[in-house]
Amino acid sequence: MPPSRSSRSSLQSVDLRALDYLTTPSANLLCPICHSPLITPVQTRCLHTFCSACLSLSLDRSLTCPIDRQPLSHDEVTPAPIMIANLVNDLPVLCPNHELGCGESCARWLVESHVREDCGYAVVKCVKEGCSGVVERREADAGCLHGEIECEYCNDAVRLADLESHLRECPKVSSECPHCLQSLPNSELVDHIPECPEAIVDCQASCYGCSHTSPRLEIGAHETNCHFVALTPVLQFHAERISTLELENKAIRQKLDLLVPPRPLATPAAAASTTAQPNQVNAASSSSSIVTTTGRDMTSEMQDYTFHLYSEYEQLRSDVERLNAQIRELDVKQDMARINEGLRYNDEMTGMRAAIDGLRMQLHWLLANRREVGSTGSPAAAGTTGRSVAGTASAGDARRMSVDSARQVVKL
Template sequence: MPPPNTPEEGLIATTATLALRPLMSGDPTATTLDLRALEYEDSVDENLICPICRVPFISPVITNCDHVFCHRCIVQAHALNPVCPVDRLPLKLVSETRPAPKIVHNQLDNLSVKCPNSSRGCDLIVSRSLVENHVARYCDKTLVPCPHPSCNKSVIRKDIGKGCLHYDVKCEYCEQVRQKADLEEHQDTECPNRKTECALCNIEYVRHKQEEHSKECPEAQTSCKFALFGCEQLVKRWQLEDHALKCAYRVVGPVGEQLAELRAELNTLQERDRLKDRRIKFLENRGFPLPTPTSSEPMSDINLPENSSTHEDSAPYESRDQYFLSLFEAMESKVERLSTALNEVEGRHSMMLFNESSQIKDQLTEIRSTMGVLGMHVRWLMNFRLQERGRAGTSSPAMPNSFSGNQANIIDDNISRRMIVNLREHPPRL
């Protein structure tokens, strides 16, 4: 079974790169699949439609005025007129655009699309984030180069093991000459004699798909579903349900189904056991120390040698895929341990920052309190000084105008001394 069709990471370029890179059809990094030509299974939300090309966003970017466009559309529109295509405000492509939020990318990736090879017979419906990987690696209907070294044509992936199919043959139904690679499509859609009528159910079907029709024909004779338990009667397919209700072996049917499930589960467990035995033998052959059942030490990291892939004969695996699967599982366990260690370090650093910030906050609070007390002292002294000056002015109303400046300074000094003495004897209450 192939690994999950996970999309490749890092395919979304920055806006600056998109603005500076020429949009040329001959770009070797461009994908061969046109995402704009995809056929969507359901209706797409209008908020996910590009206002320029009117298809769901492809690598969306957002402007400072909160409008979203396909990156290729906005680059082409900006080259013609450096304004936002929606509100017509001036727009700087490099500094005023950025990749769209992650939620927009997630919504676009989750859209269900039909396989681009649906016209060739692929009926798979897959999320848009996986369609490129499906077409490039797994779809049987994808056109790939012909395996023959001297042939420069293409064949579908499922026929790649048949060798070169680019030679002329005659259609057995209409005698027209077609290439072997195109014969099946010709018999499906073009051959004038491609259809015939079933002699049992009178339903038309494509001639070269007679075997498929025989598996679905309601009038065809088929075995009872309890044939594994001893029923040898043949009935028409449309009568299977009625026969199953009257079959003499229907009593043992549920028990047989349970036995079949148990047998399948037993086969699965046996396969797992064989796989574990192969891994143990491989580790023993490589000289890795394995912990005993009574040992309390956990199994250490398995550092596989780099040149281990060159010694396939000594590995106890049945195929190279199983061997690389074991390597992948070892690397996956290491990644999990590193992730756990990083989370622990991050937690410790967060706690250290929290403790340091708490101390700083306490010190700032103490400083603010001290500054408040000092401010109250200063205000009280200023008020007291003003009151003393007012009293001195009212106590000498008949002061002559010829009062010298030195005498005034002496009076101020006396008032200051009295204020200091009063403060010492009667400190302010806060």
């Protein structure tokens, strides 16, 4: 007796990150790293919640919190509160095999047991002893599908599991085209259907509003006279321009949100609940007053938000003006410092120039005195017979000493 359907455990593993959720999860239940619903949530000492695997991988690269960049180690990570894990595990998800045809949905904590025990599209081991193949659970009761049989049309050996797909492609099997009803081999039918002249197709300007459909053989005559086809370049240009403007608008909105965080506006229901008076007599008058009060609240909220933007702008402008004034003041101080330094250098250059001129005058005087001493007369010296030779020698020595001392002064 073959094992029951529920007793055959699936060989398929479930990737919780690849699941499709029936509802959009709350932003508070998303991991800041992988941006998916939390899986085995953990909490840091700075009260931030992450997936256990995501945070472990992040700490292996850098020992800091991924959000506030504070120092963080593996020992400072603890399991998140059980309430957070329960909220995430109770999210409804589709079966991982929903693309194959399974329409079941369940809570996330039940999806693994569903695939392992109940899903008809999960992969299980073949029931035949000695067969190492796998089949879908819904086909396991039909017996082993891994044996080969001979195709009755082309006499090729085909596995039982592949027989259906083989018959769709077998060159010996013919099928009718669903459009022109022409019988063609399956191998040619695959290429014929996309080009069949009897196939009903839409106008190429259907995306711009043309609703005409006709056989492919006649669609050319329509597109020749179609106004939408004639306007396609203009409409395409406007569509591209609109998409560009939407991207620019999105970028500007993101920059504005970074500069000034958006403030939530009061909803009509909340405003009505806060403005409704408990002791109102007339229901019609109360409803009208709620509507008007709600309108005023929303208008005042928008005015407050606009005033906040203006105040932020004025503050930024005042900061810029203050910085400009400080820069100008620094420029003036720098110019004055350069002028004072230049004046000091000029005074020093003037003193050095006066000292050089004084040295030059002394040198000229010494040179002139030496010429005068050297040119004094041999006639006057010859007529003075009363002078002795010793006196003459002493006078010459005195002049030589004075000249040497003068040279030393010049060198200094």
